[in-house]
Amino acid sequence: MGRVRKVKSCDPFYKGPKKDLDKGFNLPPKKGEKSQSLSRSFRDFLLYSQPPKKREIPSNEDEKESKNVKTGDGKQSKRRKVIEKIESPRDDDKEDEDPLKYKRMAGEGTEQYLLRINEEANKRLISAHKKVASTSTKRKEYLKRRKLKSQLRKKGIRIDDTEGLDFEDLQDCIKFGEVAKAPPSLTPAPKNKKKKAATKVAIPLKKQKDIQEEREKAISIYRQAKKRTNRTISK
Numbered sequence: 001m002g003r004v005r006k007v008k009s010c011d012p013f014y015k016g017p018k019k020d021l022d023k024g025f026n027l028p029p030k031k032g033e034k035s036q037s038l039s040r041s042f043r044d045f046l047l048y049s050q051p052p053k054k055r056e057i058p059s060n061e062d063e064k065e066s067k068n069v070k071t072g073d074g075k076q077s078k079r080r081k082v083i084e085k086i087e088s089p090r091d092d093d094k095e096d097e098d099p100l101k102y103k104r105m106a107g108e109g110t111e112q113y114l115l116r117i118n119e120e121a122n123k124r125l126i127s128a129h130k131k132v133a134s135t136s137t138k139r140k141e142y143l144k145r146r147k148l149k150s151q152l153r154k155k156g157i158r159i160d161d162t163e164g165l166d167f168e169d170l171q172d173c174i175k176f177g178e179v180a181k182a183p184p185s186l187t188p189a190p191k192n193k194k195k196k197a198a199t200k201v202a203i204p205l206k207k208q209k210d211i212q213e214e215r216e217k218a219i220s221i222y223r224q225a226k227k228r229t230n231r232t233i234s235k
Contacts, residue, residue: 049102102120
């Protein structure tokens with residue numbers, strides 16, 4: 001791309017011929033030059049939006065060689081399996097395999113291009129949020145089932161799966177014409193039971209007289225002390 005020369009301030013009193021500028025300035029971009037280079041963040045977005053590459057399937061000879069070679073520990077084999085699962089493309093990513101989605105179409109303006117890409121990004125975000133919500137609902141259902149199992153285990157009932165259980169096993173089978181003649185007998189004491197008032201204990205007469213005398217003495221001492229305090233206040 002050609003350089004742009006700064007425009008000098010013109011002299012209003014100049015009356016000479018107009019000088020032509022050099023032809024090397026203010027030229028349009030050439031075909032080989034990139035006039036609209038993509039930003040780094042957008043390049044990263046395109047890179048991460050592409051699905052991962054599939055692993056090459058080894059031939060029969062390679063398989064034989066790999067069998068002859070001793071494998072590592074069990075942990076390493078588990079790690080490899082996990083990595084293979086991550087690298088394998090998902091069904092949701094098959095829709096976005098078309099690279100033309102993220103390229104600028106012919107005759108498409110910058111605003112239209114950016115709007116289209118924003119819409120695609122919003123769709124991706126909404127689908128990701130839906131996946132998270134579905135996992136959270138599954139987690140809640142699992143916790144409910146676990147709670148129900150623990151409650152049944154406390155009652156002495158053990159079951160492997162509670163999906164088809166509608167509390168039919170917990171219902172009492174009442175025969176036709178059977179009548180309850182008495183309420184059920186409760187072995188443990190109920191929690192909200194009111195406490196009974198304290199009962200009087202039988203005391204011998206001699207002890208009762210001693211208690212009465214001590215009581216009268218205490219009352220007389222209290223009355224005398226009160227009279228003294230009243231006299232001091234009146235003086």
